[in-house]
Amino acid sequence: MMSDAVVRVVPSRAATAQSVSLILPVILPVMAAVLVAPVIPDITRAFAADPNAGLLVPVAITIPALMLALFSPLAGWLADRFGRKRLLVAALLVYAVCGVAPIWLDHLPVIILSRALLGICEAAVMTCSTALICDHNQGRERARWLAMQSVMASLSSIPLIVIGGLLGEQNWRTPFAIYGLAVLIVPAVLLLVEEAPREADSPAGGIAGFPRRRFAIIGLLALAASLLFYIMPIQIGFLLAMQGITSPQKIGLATATGSLAILAGSMIFRRLSRKGTMPAAATFACMGVGLLTMVLARDFAGVVAGAVLHGFGWGIALPLLLTMAMAGLPFDLRGRGTGVFMGAVFIGQFLSPLSVAAIDGVLGGLVPAIKVFAVLSLLLAIAAAVSLRETRTDD
Template sequence: MKLSARIALLFLAVTAPFAPMLAAPAIKLLKVDFPDTSSLLIQWVVTLSSLFIMPTLLFASTLAKKISRKSILIVGLVLYIIGGIAPSFVNSIPVILVFRAILGLSIGLISPTFNALIAENFLGDERTRMNGWVTAINGIGGAIFLSIGGFVASFGWRSVFLSYSYAIILLILVVLFLPKFPPVQVQGAKSTSTAKIPAVFYLVALLSGLHILLYFTIPTSLSLYLAEIGVGTASSVGYFSAISLFSIFLAGLAFPMLTRIFGRFIVTFGIVLYGLGFLVESYATNVWMIAIAVFLIGFAQGLFFPMSFTKTAQLVPKERLTTAISILLACIYAFQFICPIFMNAVLSLFGFSSTRDTFLIISILLGVSVIVSILVSKRVQSQSARVAESK
């Protein structure tokens, strides 16, 4: 694949899993302008698109067999531009949510298509590097746009949605530089019927959803949490989200090296970072503690995200990759959507009066997960050693 095509493909990463959170700086401002609207409904301005990603994900693999992947990406980007920018011109939360749904439909076309192209066109260490670069580009791109979003939030929430205009540049890059990849070629009825997605993949998909749920507490709950503890301003959530995305960028760059260093314990390392992040966040009293917390949480997410796609490409037969990636993304986006529901449910279930208590409970559960992860990793290591000895 030519360098120009690789660049165009990589830049599509910023339209994917973290695109919904670009609206995060608008949450507090929307609450002020629409005081009679419930907090949950306003939080859905960030996460509703994640729910509507799934309808297009369900038939993404079918489309890939009939239409060139370049055409799918172009249609997806046009819808992305409409769904992203249009909320700037309306005066109703329900109408804003309609356009956020259109944004979700567009991501459901774009995300599995470009992830499948990476899985199909790169192998081994090169695939690991590309997935790391995707995460890095996603992080640094999101950090830049969220920083801009945090700045333009001072001009009102409408300006925040205008930050989605960057997708016009991505559309131009795809039209000019991305090859017209043909539809997915089916090798024959027999091969498609016998090629199965292994059961362990569904565990990977579920765990991927759980770690994205943890990360999405930043764009969905941080704004209200900052107001609750009296830290920061309306623009602060944009800057803190940008810090988390910058740490994702760093983790994406370091992912291949850290994978070699930690081996099977890379998952344990990521859980430790997540746990520390939520622990610091639960005791935060100033902007510096919040900044450290979101940096740790972002770095952990930057390790888990490429790990999910690399593992999927290793486990699933090539002819089922688009379907498997669609399922993986469906889990990721479903858990994005339920994140605010989860946070509100924990508050109600335990009778907490503060989000601070929820963050503390999450950190304790992650501490337990660290112990489980270590035990599982040691067991797998010992089993591998016994297999090697038997040979």
């Protein structure tokens, strides 16, 4: 197996600044998902004259995640073929333009098109920044920065929702201006990030050594973990409403507490990353027990406890599975591997509410539907322990 690319050793501060610059872009997909969520009702009212507004507005909100899922593998191939840094800079610039475009657009189909292009840019941003993190870090340092990337994604959602709501008080178009801040990341990338040199003995764009079986297993587990995770932030409000708790403040507190548990999981992941496959099994077990706790809880504290267990499992799952996927992958396949992994994660995000709604329709209730996914998560804990028993987490 080929080793990781040999990269030029840089001073500690410069290496840290480079890695920080590469975890910042993870905010952008989160921004696309949550920033405009508080103004969805206002957007629907603004286009009330359109008979399809009830369908098109949700499509405009969710289509970036779908495009990210579909185009991440292509972005990975382009990153391997033409370089990560140039594609990252170009994607950041186009992201900013597409992000702010709805401020001036007056037709829903055109807004949907701009949001679709935004998602394609997110695919390139996430794939290139993650591949560069893996290019410039090995072993425990790689695990550290992948965990920090997960932490950044989780924690940024909370202030972004608040900012979106505050700006939405002015006008439904105002929150879209925040997308323009993506251009501020460009100077940091240009000045602080280096393109890693290509391995001399690895032909550009080669696919012969791509570990298809390993990525099939890890990709399916990543898709499942993502699908299971997004049940909590999307459905927790409905579960609390069943207990008569409809206060936005309490719903926000429960969601935020679950998100903080992701931070704890991501930090503990660094200590577990060399412990074999048991952490992968434990993550699905935590998510399954967390979901069961949420639906069986009789009070607010019980639901929050379930959300904490659930978030803790996800906090370990994402960086752990990504580290397993990238371990030992040579430079010329690393972008492709990152793209496949990111595609799996965001397909899971897109399918999560659709899957819950489908099972809800069959079983006639949200609680039995979530119980099904809790049992599935526990079964996946066993599957992860078996299927990943020979998978490495180091380089």
